[in-house]
Amino acid sequence: MEAVVRVVDSGRFILGPEVEGLEAAIAAYCGTRYAVGCASGTDALYLALRAAGVQPGDKVVTTPFTFFATAGAISRAGAVPVFVDIDPRTFNLNPELVAPALRSAGSARAVIPVHLYGGSADMDPILAAARAHGSAVIEDAAQAIGAEYKGRRCGGLGDIGCISFFPSKNLGGLGEGGMVTTGDLSLRNMAALLRVHGSRDKYRHELIGVNSRLDAMQAAALLVKLRHLDAWTARRQENAAIYRECLAGRTPFALPSPAPYQTRHVFNQFVIRSPRRDPLRDYLAKKGIGSEVYYPIPLHLQPCYAGLGYREGDFPESERAAREALALPIHQALTRDEIETVSQAILEFHG
Ligand SMILES: Cc1ncc(COP(=O)(O)O)c(C=O)c1O
Incomplete structure (x- = not known):
């Protein structure tokens, strides 16, 4: 409240010192030199694509198993998403499929790996494939602030990273907000422009950009919340461990298990896979337990992408994940009792 009042009293509501303070703090947190605050994670992706030089008609390789914004931003930049299936263990881009996709695409200006649910994509082979084809790597780290790949922070692994401060994210604002992170000054300057x-x-316009400034109120609130982020992340990790304690070996489905390279999974979501996902979800709802499906329709099957010519069966792992994935409550404010109650209900459902 003090931070919010400070902004109200200052009369400076857009960009300014609060936003610059948050940019410096997030750059330090992600291990990058620069960060540029913007209006949302969606806009961060759009600004990153434009800053990386993506032009209308270019191809951009990404996963079909992500929030719509990843591909929507590609299309908004006038480019064409080229989808590549996921690794079923991590739900992230299957790195073995990236190089062949880049080869058959002819050339792709960029690759967007998504660090879904707070766990990193397998970046080394993705970076190697992208470098070999001259493609930029833009990390969609919207769900993964603070997550680490082999000990290094997401958002600082590729050429540009994109963060979301949507309220449901681990570092959520009082509304919309996002940030671009990068170690490259020219990319930083282009995103800022x-x-x-x-x-x-x-009133002199060098480029056709957008209005995507971050509000000072968001920055002020996020600077306060950032001080708590590591403690909240630890609570989410503890909650994941409690689920494992209660459920491991007792359910017909596998629990999420971070890959060895996912050295810090920040559990924006805790996602199980159940072949009986929808009845399980209904059962939990009847007990007053919320759960969510991220995401029920893979992007290659979205009505708005019918023109891309993909068909059901093109990306079997993404399609299976869309049928099986169920996110359980994992928020830092949940208690051991509450996680045990959710686990008990899951065990009851499976008899
Ligand atoms: C993977 C992913 N990409 C992009 C976004 C877009 O972020 P925002 O909602 O801040 O626009 C989100 C969050 O909603 C997301 O989860």
Whole structure:
């Protein structure tokens, strides 16, 4: 509340010192040199694509098993998403399929691995394949602030990272917000220029950009919340461990198990796979237990992408994940008792 009042009293509601303070803090947190605050994670992706030089008609390789914004931003930049199936263990881009996809795409200006649910994608082979084809790597780290790949922070592994401060994220604001992270000054400058209608000097426009500035109120609140983020992450990890204690070996489905390279999984979501997902979800709902399906329709089967020519069966692992994935409550405020109650209900359902 003090931070919010400080912004109200300042009368400076857009960008300014609060946003610059958050940019420096998030850059430090992600292990990058620079960060650029913007209006949402969706816009962070759009600004990153434009800053990386993606032009209308370019191809961009990504996963079909992600939130719509990943592909939506590609299309908004005028480019064409080229989908590649996921690794069923991590739900992230299958790195073995990236190089062949880049080869058959002819050339792709960028690759967007998504660190879904708070666990990193397998970045080394993805980076190697992208480098070999001259493609930029833009990390969709919307769900993965603080997550680590082989000890290094997501958002600082590729050329540009994209963070979301949507309220349900581990670092959530009081509304919308996002950030681009990068170690490259020219990418930083391009993203900063594009977020203010491509204008460095007032009313002179070098590029056709957008209005995607971060509000000072969001930055002020996020700076306060950032101080708690590591403790909250530890609580989410504890909750994941309690689920494992209660459920491991006692359910017909496997529990999420981070891959060895996912050295810090931040559990934005705790996602189980159940072949009887929908009846299980209904059973939990009847007991007053919320759960969610991220995501029921893979992007290659979305009505708006019918024109891309994909068909059911093209990405079997993404399609299976869309049928089986169920996110259980994992929020840092949940208690051991509550996690045990959810686990008990799951065990009852499976008899
Ligand atoms: C994987 C992924 N990408 C992009 C976004 C877009 O972020 P925002 O909602 O802040 O626009 C989200 C979050 O909603 C997301 O989960």
